[in-house]
Amino acid sequence: MLTAKVLITLKKSILDPQGNTIKRALNSMGYPEVADVRQGKMMEVKLNDMAREKAVAIVDEMCQKLLANPVIEEYSFELVED
Amino acid sequence: MLTAKVLITLKKSILDPQGNTIKRALNSMGYPEVADVRQGKMMEVKLNDMAREKAVAIVDEMCQKLLANPVIEEYSFELVED
Numbered sequence: 001m002l003t004a005k006v007l008i009t010l011k012k013s014i015l016d017p018q019g020n021t022i023k024r025a026l027n028s029m030g031y032p033e034v035a036d037v038r039q040g041k042m043m044e045v046k047l048n049d050m051a052r053e054k055a056v057a058i059v060d061e062m063c064q065k066l067l068a069n070p071v072i073e074e075y076s077f078e079l080v081e082d
Numbered sequence: 083m084l085t086a087k088v089l090i091t092l093k094k095s096i097l098d099p100q101g102n103t104i105k106r107a108l109n110s111m112g113y114p115e116v117a118d119v120r121q122g123k124m125m126e127v128k129l130n131d132m133a134r135e136k137a138v139a140i141v142d143e144m145c146q147k148l149l150a151n152p153v154i155e156e157y158s159f160e161l162v163e164d
Contacts, residue, residue: 001117007124026144035083036128042089046118062108
């Protein structure tokens with residue numbers, strides 16, 4: 001079985017208020033060394049047996065269509081064998 | 083500058099309704115080969131210059147205290163040099 005580990009982050013040019021809030025919380029909790037926080041999503045997608053090339057194409061399509069919002073987010077993924 | 087890439091996932095024994103909803107959505111969008119989806123969070127924490135050992139200790143502490151909920155979530159992180 002193949003598992004796709006998909007990482008979805010906001011594009012660098014897009015503000016990340018949630019990450020900023022986490023940064024401020026950490027600073028005020030006694031971690032002044034935290035300079036920046038960006039938040040993103042992670043998804044583990046398990047796929048039934050198929051060829052690796054087909055899996056790459058399918059996961060890319062799923063990211064475009066449902067998992068990520070290509071207008072403001074970018075994604076990357078790797079496939080690992082279970 | 084050091085960046086900690088933190089991954090936070092629900093423990094295996096905890097139900098993931100959000101992941102399950104994504105799985106069903108993908109299945110109904112024409113991807114019957116998706117067997118399971120688990121959703122998690124990813125955070126990039128940038129730290130001002132410090133020794134690697136100290137950074138590991140600090141990030142671990144931040145995960146315990148704020149970033150993850152150790153009751154239902156598990157976390158892992160790696161430090162990369164920018």
